Amino acid sequence: MIDPRLFEEFRDIGRDIYVAGLTSSHGGNMSVRAGSRVIIKRRGAQLGRLKIEDFIETKLNAKDSGITRASTELIVHRTVYQKTSALAIIHCHPRTAIALSLTRDEIIPIDVEGSYLLHKVPVVAAEFASGSQEMADIVADTLREYKILMLRGHGVFSTGQTLEEAFHWISCLEEASDIILETHLLGEERKEFRKHSESYSKW
Amino acid sequence: MHGWAGKILDIDLTNHAIRTLPLDAEKARLFLGGRGLGARLLWDLVGPQVDPLSESNVLIFAAGPLTASGAQTSNRFTVSTKSPLTGTVLDANSGGWWGMQFKRTGYDVLIVRGKASQPTQIQITPDGVKIEDASLLWGKTVSETTAALGQDNNRRNVLCIGPAGENLSRISAIMNDGTRSLARGGPGAVMGNKNLKAITVVGSDKNAPEDRDLFRFMLYETGKLIKASPLTSQALPEFGTAAVMNVVNTIGALPTRNFQASQFENAERVSGEQLTDDLLVRNQACWACPIACTRVTRTEKAEGEGPEYESTWAFGPQCGIDRLDVIAEANYLCNDLGLDTISAGSTIGCAMEMAERGLIDSPLRFGRADLLHDTLRDIAYRRGLGDELAEGSYRFAAAHGAPELSMSAKRLELPAYDPRGMQGQGLLYATSNRGGCHMRGNMLGPEVLALPRLIDRFATQGKAGIVAIHQHSAAAIDSLLLCKFTNLAVAEEYFARLLTAVTGQSYKADDLMRIGERVWNLERLYNLREGFTRADDTLPPRLLNEPSPAGPSAGFTVRLEPMLEEYYEFRGWDTNGVPTPAKLKMLELDSLVAVKEDTP
Ligand code: SF4
Numbered sequence: 008m009i010d011p012r013l014f015e016e017f018r019d020i021g022r023d024i025y026v027a028g029l030t031s032s033h034g035g036n037m038s039v040r041a042g043s044r045v046i047i048k049r050r051g052a053q054l055g056r057l058k059i060e061d062f063i064e065t066k067l068n069a070k071d072s073g074i075t076r077a078s079t080e081l082i083v084h085r086t087v088y089q090k091t092s093a094l095a096i097i098h099c100h101p102r103t104a105i106a107l108s109l110t111r112d113e114i115i116p117i118d119v120e121g122s123y124l125l126h127k128v129p130v131v132a133a134e135f136a137s138g139s140q141e142m143a144d145i146v147a148d149t150l151r152e153y154k155i156l157m158l159r160g161h162g163v164f165s166t167g168q169t170l171e172e173a174f175h176w177i178s179c180l181e182e183a184s185d186i187i188l189e190t191h192l193l194g195e196e197r198k199e200f201r202k203h204s205e206s207y208s209k210w
Numbered sequence: 211m212h213g214w215a216g217k218i219l220d221i222d223l224t225n226h227a228i229r230t231l232p233l234d235a236e237k238a239r240l241f242l243g244g245r246g247l248g249a250r251l252l253w254d255l256v257g258p259q260v261d262p263l264s265e266s267n268v269l270i271f272a273a274g275p276l277t278a279s280g281a282q283t284s285n286r287f288t289v290s291t292k293s294p295l296t297g298t299v300l301d302a303n304s305g306g307w308w309g310m311q312f313k314r315t316g317y318d319v320l321i322v323r324g325k326a327s328q329p330t331q332i333q334i335t336p337d338g339v340k341i342e343d344a345s346l347l348w349g350k351t352v353s354e355t356t357a358a359l360g361q362d363n364n365r366r367n368v369l370c371i372g373p374a375g376e377n378l379s380r381i382s383a384i385m386n387d388g389t390r391s392l393a394r395g396g397p398g399a400v401m402g403n404k405n406l407k408a409i410t411v412v413g414s415d416k417n418a419p420e421d422r423d424l425f426r427f428m429l430y431e432t433g434k435l436i437k438a439s440p441l442t443s444q445a446l447p448e449f450g451t452a453a454v455m456n457v458v459n460t461i462g463a464l465p466t467r468n469f470q471a472s473q474f475e476n477a478e479r480v481s482g483e484q485l486t487d488d489l490l491v492r493n494q495a496c497w498a499c500p501i502a503c504t505r506v507t508r509t510e511k512a513e514g515e516g517p518e519y520e521s522t523w524a525f526g527p528q529c530g531i532d533r534l535d536v537i538a539e540a541n542y543l544c545n546d547l548g549l550d551t552i553s554a555g556s557t558i559g560c561a562m563e564m565a566e567r568g569l570i571d572s573p574l575r576f577g578r579a580d581l582l583h584d585t586l587r588d589i590a591y592r593r594g595l596g597d598e599l600a601e602g603s604y605r606f607a608a609a610h611g612a613p614e615l616s617m618s619a620k621r622l623e624l625p626a627y628d629p630r631g632m633q634g635q636g637l638l639y640a641t642s643n644r645g646g647c648h649m650r651g652n653m654l655g656p657e658v659l660a661l662p663r664l665i666d667r668f669a670t671q672g673k674a675g676i677v678a679i680h681q682h683s684a685a686a687i688d689s690l691l692l693c694k695f696t697n698l699a700v701a702e703e704y705f706a707r708l709l710t711a712v713t714g715q716s717y718k719a720d721d722l723m724r725i726g727e728r729v730w731n732l733e734r735l736y737n738l739r740e741g742f743t744r745a746d747d748t749l750p751p752r753l754l755n756e757p758s759p760a761g762p763s764a765g766f767t768v769r770l771e772p773m774l775e776e777y778y779e780f781r782g783w784d785t786n787g788v789p790t791p792a793k794l795k796m797l798e799l800d801s802l803v804a805v806k807e808d809t810p
Contacts, residue, residue, distance in 0.1 A: 042779035
């Protein structure tokens with residue numbers, strides 16, 4: 008049974024993600040790890056309108072009946088928890104970051120906060136971009152080194168010790184992506200102000 | 211060298227044998243250095259048949275791959291041994307200069323075995339390794355010994371024991387650079403038992419980064435975070451670690467009068483702010499540290515280093531004492547006698563409660579500041595009641611029929627956070643491999659300081675994972691080796707890249723966390739081999755059964771069982787707290803459980 012305090016965190020962050028335009032009405036999912044279990048949003052529940060019955064609990068390392076109602080991305084969440092130290096995962100569809108993921112192999116923020124918090128966000132691609140073990144492995148292996156990544160043309164996977172932390176990285180990435188896009192649209196020469204910025208691609 | 215010097219110095223004091231052994235590259239890969247490598251070597255060298263205070267116990271001094279690299283706070287080293295206080299695996303680490311200087315002697319590890327027949331000292335310099343007589347130093351205090359051996363911060367550094375270690379107090383520290391301590395768990399007594407008074411180091415090697423560009427970039431990025439965080443750039447330099455005194459008291463998590471209460475009515479008087487106003491002469495930094503949390507203070511009678519938060523608490527709220535000058539002087543005394551301040555203060559607090567309850571015949575009472583200094587001297591020299599207190603609070607209280615009044619976990623005195631107001635801290639104390647300790651993944655960060663995010667300090671669901679992750683992170687940092695205060699501003703992804711830059715080998719953030727998990731599990735295996743069981747993963751009954759009496763944590767006890775269950779599950783341990791074969795295989799520890807005694 009999900010702890011009411013934990014449910015409130017899911018509900019509030021789900022609402023924030025939807026209201027901020029970081030996902031479509033039925034897109035995206037969230038989970039946390041508790042012991043050897045995963046608490047994850049059920050398939051089809053709207054991120055912006057979560058209720059306490061929208062959550063299911065399933066085992067981390069073994070299949071159980073919980074999977075019948077779990078989000079399609081459960082396999083990714085499980086694999087990430089198995090391979091990394093993440094305790095919370097959020098997946099959603101931030102549109103500017105998705106646009107950038109279609110044109111580049113990494114997103115390197117150019118603003119202060121994005122540079123400071125993210126340095127570089129890798130873009131990975133999988134042939135079946137949803138719910139496959141292949142994709143799960145690529146995502147999990149990348150998240151051993153980075154706390155957040157973009158899946159090309161699909162969306163973001165972000166991790167943290169809490170949902171709030173994972174949300175922070177997504178919010179920051181989308182803001183950084185907007186700034187990259189808008190700076191590009193200005194069509195003017197960009198003035199570099201960050202020391203060692205040439206090293207960000209090595210992050 | 212790039213991270214590792216590749217050499218172990220192995221000294222047997224019984225027969226004065228000095229050997230240089232190669233550092234096994236596989237062990238370095240799996241355990242890095244410091245605490246991790248120390249635990250791995252201890253696993254081979256000290257089995258369950260060994261009495262910690264016998265000559266078969268060893269002292270393993272170890273630097274890490276980042277030690278002396280010039281990375282922020284890369285000054286630290288560890289000592290690993292079997293603890294005479296807890297009987298568990300033990301490591302303690304310290305800052306200052308000695309660790310940096312030791313690494314520059316060209317060794318990663320110093321193993322000291324056996325027992326000298328008379329007081330002895332070791333000198334490691336570019337001229338070679340010498341074992342020399344120390345009869346004239348025996349009986350001297352830490353400051354006298356350190357000065358006599360020519361301490362010179364950046365050139366020549368002295369590590370020694372004081373009278374407490376010589377007299378085999380189970381709460382005695384090993385001191386380095388005069389005022390820094392490897393304190394917890396009684397390593398001073400192991401050194402005293404070996405008749406080893408001091409180790410002096412002079413080095414000339416360099417730990418130079420393999421990838422200089424990446425190293426420069428990482429120094430810059432790490433420095434930026436340390437400057438940007440108010441904790442590392444303002445609170446710690448201005449107020450020292452005691453900056454958290456008022457914060458912890460306000461939320462009702464400041465243990466008071468042997469944990470009978472969770473708030474101290476005079477906390478303001480012993481706060482970091484008050485220390486700065488009344489006693490601070492200047493702040494000071496360990497080698498290569500931009501934070502400079504160390505206090506140099508002066509009272510009407512004396513000048514010295516400290517006190518930091520835990521020591522202030524131990525001699526202050528824990529003993530019902532609100533005189534900062536008396537507390538600071540108690541801290542100077544412990545440094546000079548070579549005593550663990552937390553255990554000493556907590557043990558005295560325990561004795562105060564026992565005296566108030568009529569369980570012992572002693573004038574000690576809460577608030578009796580006038581008795582504090584003499585009691586500390588009595589502990590170090592094992593005089594009168596001090597002889598019993600030198601055994602630590604658990605043995606002392608148990609000898610008088612009241613073990614429940616020892617506020618300890620696995621016999622290590624708990625530090626300055628009442629876990630009834632910080633549930634995760636309770637789980638941390640109960641599961642800490644060296645006994646109740648806050649330096650194995652302090653929950654102060656997430657439960658109080660919002661680092662990395664604020665979590666509900668009274669909640670229990672989901673707590674186990676956060677505790678375990680913090681335990682892994684702490685074990686990794688202790689193996690690198692850096693000061694954990696950097697972790698208040700800098701995350702593991704930075705440390706991994708620093709390690710990559712120095713060693714030239716690629717490390718991901720999660721590689722470090724995996725190493726931390728491996729170290730944690732190895733330490734657990736060690737304790738299981740010593741006979742510890744699930745029943746030892748517990749807390750004093752007071753914290754489990756007596757609700758906090760007043761303040762914001764009023765009514766709470768530590769709800770340990772549900773957290774412990776979730777914790778074992780999270781770790782992939784069985785319900786008895788034993789790592790499963792699958793977990794050991796995943797951590798590449800599976801071969802170890804079949805390993806018999808061998809040499810490193
Ligand atoms: S933060 Fe304090 S203890 Fe840590 S290295 Fe710096 S001065 Fe030393």
